[in-house]
Amino acid sequence: MVQRVTFEIAGKELILETGKIAKQANGSVFAQYAGSVVLATACTSGSSVEGLDYVPLTVDYNEKYYAAGKIPGGFIKRESRPKDKEILVSRLIDRPMRPLFDKSFGREIQVVPTTISADMVNPPDILAIIASSAAVHISDIPFNGPIAGVRICALGDELIVNPTFEQIEKSRLEIVVAGTKDGITMVEGGASEVDEDLMIQALEKAHKVIIELCGIQDKLRELVGKEKLPLTELSVKLENSDVIRSAAYPRLEEACFVKGKHERHAAIHAVKTDIAAQYAEQLTDEMQHKLFHALFEDMEYEILRSSILDKGRRVDGRGTEDIRDITCEIGLLPRTHGSALFTRGETQALAVTTLGTVFDEQIFDDIEGDKRENFILHYNFPPYSVGEVGRMGTGRREIGHGNLARRSLDAMVPSKEEFPYTIRVVSEIMESNGSSSMASVCGGTLSMLHAGVPMKKPVAGIAMGLITDGSRYAVLSDILGEEDHLGDMDFKVAGTQDGITGFQMDIKIAGVSPEVMKKAMDQAKRGRLHILSKMNETINKPTDKISEFAPKIVTLKIETDKIGALIGPGGKTVKALCEQFSVTINTENDGTVTIYGKNSKDAEDAKAAVLGIVSDPEPGRIYDGTVKRIMEFGAFVEILPGKEGLVHISKLSRQRINNVSDVLKEGQQIPVKLLEIDKMGRLNLSYIDAIDPDGAEGKK
Known part of the structure; x- marks a missing residue:
């Protein structure tokens, strides 16, 4: 039986319907908002695994080209591996939903939201978040949801809910907010130097809409919701747990505060190995072995959190607002166009800037339409950065962190008219112990300034954390990996001395009060300004000249009726110029002519020749x-x-x-x-x- 619920948002009707399509899935929802449609399905495996210490969730958002009336480009006329955009939307859905599944369910869960109609006006990603949650909520998969998502933009001083693509382009703030009825659990977005107060107003406005969107999902569940499957409760307990705990806890209290990430891990491992040896026979059982390791993680969790809340002491000895030592270096690499090494504690990013031409721009072939980007940032996280052996490659983590760093820097990158180069920044993470994405922002700024990119202002980023027991809380500046893993909130703020340019937040608890959020934002600002001051000591403005190894670009404007004369019959004139001066010449319809040469003389000589062709002779000259x-x-x-x-x-x-x-x-x-x-x-x-x-x- 087909059932539907509707809700009006931003003057348009949102429809959630089930019972017609994909009925063999555990849950499926056909969601429509104006001309955009997303079909979301949720399925789970038939067997459960007892004692899983993680949620085996996979979210695979995908877009069909037919949704926008397009045929895929290239030789293979079908959708292939996920595009970066699809991976980023999958992460937007995964991050707020994952904490709401119970590990004891023990079964694989796959959520597949598919955009099957796109009106090119309303972004389908928000619809995908809502549809995915609704599909799981009405299914028999245990879920402590629902969740909902909403996009907020600032046009002038007005906050817009679920803006169109056109409004997003004009906005000075764009964030995607997801959460439950109880509070916000995820934020992702960028801005053009907005202040902390506007960000908090946007979050508050978003949550009011989220509450209503969760309400319509509850209505749909009341109509068609299935009975939830049982959780797989552990049938065994760790033997001798009290004795093991009493022996290990005091030793762990010392080991958890050893200075240095690897030294600390080694000290904790030594305690664990020693205690395990005493119960070697018991731990031959696989489940007992799992429970033993789970007990140690619980003890680390308690020790870290109680030390911060009771004493204001962190595992590396810092206070809650202290930032680790920072060093900045530029010009490490002799042949690159710009390079910088940014080190903050045990997190280190080698950022390299390469300048290219218009022919190096990134081309995106998405269902919203083709577009080009002249600012690219790639983030690499090799296994050696954490002292491990692993596979090299680009995964969802690399794409997500790279996108956050790119958005954080994008607002301060000069326009193509101001600086006619394609800019590619690559952040190679050399070491990692807390917020390598924000280190990429800092390193990216330094390397671009070293390359001579006329950034509007330097940008720095900081990762913040939260520890709370419900009545007390502590906001942590510049968090470590352990504090991220064992804490209640991880949020990253990037910006200039005058405002925020990038923001990402993940919350593991039901909700964060406005008071806590305000304190966290203010503390993050102080931390960001401190990091900026350290960066500015090394370089605070672009170098006067770009690298001799970078291409030389000259731009000029000619009358549009002279374009034909420059190009010549069949392109003969412009081809001859390119050959004569060893340059590449690009002409645009508005009369902008860009000349790319290997050196300044070739580019300037070609410019003089172009001006000669398009100039009218002047008597007396x-x-x-x-x-x-x-x-x-x-x-x-x-x-x-x-x-x-x-x-x-x-x-x-x-x-x-x-x-x-x-x-x-x-x-x-x-x-x-x-x-x-x-x-x-x-x-x-x-x-x-x-x-x-x-x-x-x-x-x-």
Whole structure:
């Protein structure tokens, strides 16, 4: 039986429908908002695994080109591996939903939201978040939801709910907020230097809408919800748990505060190994072994949190607002266009900037339409950065962290008109112990400034954490990996000295009060300004000259009716210029001409040639000309590419001469003055009027 619920948001109707399509899934929802439609399904495996210490959840968001009436490009005319955008939306859905599944369910869960209609006006990602939650909520999969998502943009001082693509383009703040009826659990977005107060207002407005969107999912569950499957409760307990705990706890209290990440892990491992040896026979059982390790993690959790809440002491000895030592270096790599090494404690990013041309721009072929980006940031997290052996490659983590760093820097990157280069920043994480994405923001700023990129302002980022027991709380600046893993909130803030440019937050508890959020934002600002001050000591403005190894780019504007003359019949003229000066010339419909050369001389010479082609000869002006042909009555001289005039023999010398060849030779460079353009458009030139009475050549 088909059931549906509706809700009006931003003046448009949101429809959630089930019972017609994909009925064999554990849960399926057909969600429509204006002309955009997402079908979300939720399925689970038939068997459960007892004692799983993680949630085996997979979210696979995908977009079909037919949704927008398009056929995929390339030779293979079908959708293939996930695009970066699809991976980023999958993460937007996964992050707020994952904490609401119970580990004791013990079964694989797969959520597949598919965009099957796109109106090119309303982004389908928010619809996918809502549809995914609704599909799980009405299914028999245990879920402590529902959740909902909403996008908030700021147009001027007005906060817009679920803006269109056009409104997003014009906004100075864009965030995606997800959460439950009880509170916000995830935020992701970017901005153009907005203040902390506006960010908090946006979050509060988003949560009011989220509460209503969760309400309509509850209504749908009341109509068609299935009975939830049972959880797989552990049938065994850790034997001798009290004895093990009493022996290990005091030793762990010392080991957890050893300075240095690897030293600390080694100390904890030594305690664990020693205690395990005493119960070796018991731990041969796989389940007992799992429970033993779970007990140690619980003890670490208690020790870290109680130390912070009771004493304000963190595992590395810092106070709650202290930031680890920071060092910045630039110019490490001799042949790259820009390089920087940013180190904060045991987190280190090597950021490298490469400058390219318009032909190096990133091309996106999405269902919303093709677009180009001239600022690219790639993030790499090799296994050696945490002292491990592992597979190399680009996964969802790399794409997600890279996107956050890119958005954080994007607002401060100059426009193509100001700086006509394609900019690629690569952040190679050399070490990691807390917020390598924010280290990528700091390193990216340093390397771009070193490369001569005229950034509007330097950008820095900081990762913040939260520890709370319900009545007390502590906000932590510059969190470690352990504090992220064992804490209640992880949020990253990037920005300039004047405002926020990037924001990401994940909350593991039911909700965070406005008071806590305000304190966290203020503390993050102080931390960000401290990091910026350290960066500015190394470099705070772009270097005067870009690298000699970077391409040289010259831009100029010509009249649109001159574009044809520059290109020439069949592109003959522009091709000849490219070959003559060893450059590449790109002409746009608005008359912008961009010249890419291997060195400045080639680019500037090509520019002069272009100006010559598109410029109209001016009577009275002196030109550098080239003698093309010698006749009995004078010489024809080219003053501009394709534009020749006659220097009559009488205008070659102040003394009488018998032969033109006595004064000039073909190919000779001479100054000539344009006397007039006659009624037939012919150019009359003079050599003697371009030189002074003593015979020295005149100047332009």
